[in-house]
Amino acid sequence: MQPIRYLTAQLRTFADENHYLFSLNDLRSLFPSLEHNACKALLARSVRSGLLMRVCQGVYLYPFVSYPKGLVLFHTAAKFRPQHFNYLSLETVLSDVGIISQMPTHWITVMSSGRSSVVRCGDFGTIEYIHTKKKPANLIGQLQYDSRCRLWRASPSLALRDLQTTKRNTDLVDWEVAREFIQQTGQ
Template structure:
């Protein structure tokens, strides 16, 4: 008697599973997410499967631990924000510093394709290839102490600091304050 064989090839099961899960809002997957779709194959076969999916243009590595499923056709330019939310899902994170201040019109120049967030996790910069860089800056602040100064940004899937908090974070993190338009700050406060 022959051992039981899956009815479809692993690559087809992978694509069918990703097609079922993916959308224009959910297009980033971790290796654990992907592995759950083909749990019956060996580690070596799984690595080969990821490589094949990348060669076929279906999966694209964004950074360590995160893949973009290209057929989902993300409709927004928010990949870095969505990647930050997925990468640090177990931490307290919020958009702050230069990114929050630029979006509020307080800073006119920030590097393109670079976002800054405060995080309860360690400080780090994560290169995301052609999409840019995510910078996490460690904070010891507790969510309950900042709740009144944060707004949830549904599009980004992250909390966002209101300008006064982002300014405080800039000072605490010893960031360059020269690009701040102080007249714009006074209008917001």
């Protein structure tokens, strides 16, 4: 069977609303005998034909299943750096709880054990990874797994500390709301 037909059949069989994003390694595993460059050429053809959408470098979306469009950026962040410790923090968390009133749309901030970088994901938005040396064991009780986003999420107090530690702009922080929120929730 031709590789493109085989890929199409595999995606039709296995993709669903929970499994609609695929890393380069996920897709390469379907073609163990195909050389790296040949696999990349196959994926490029798949994108050109509309079988796959390239979200960002190394992450592809199968558009023929129902998927949570508002969560693609979060799911991509989880898929993009699976070998690193990552958690939502900074402006993303603070905006979600109302401590920061303005947050760029289609932009998420993720603390990561990997290097700092900005990953552009086309129409889906941008993921900003900020390097941290913090270890998961030292953050017990300050992180909660967000199954909807498929990422760990910092508590608001940790997100505020991360904001200060990374020397990011704190002008948008409503400190009165922050103190109230932390007192009320204990987070």
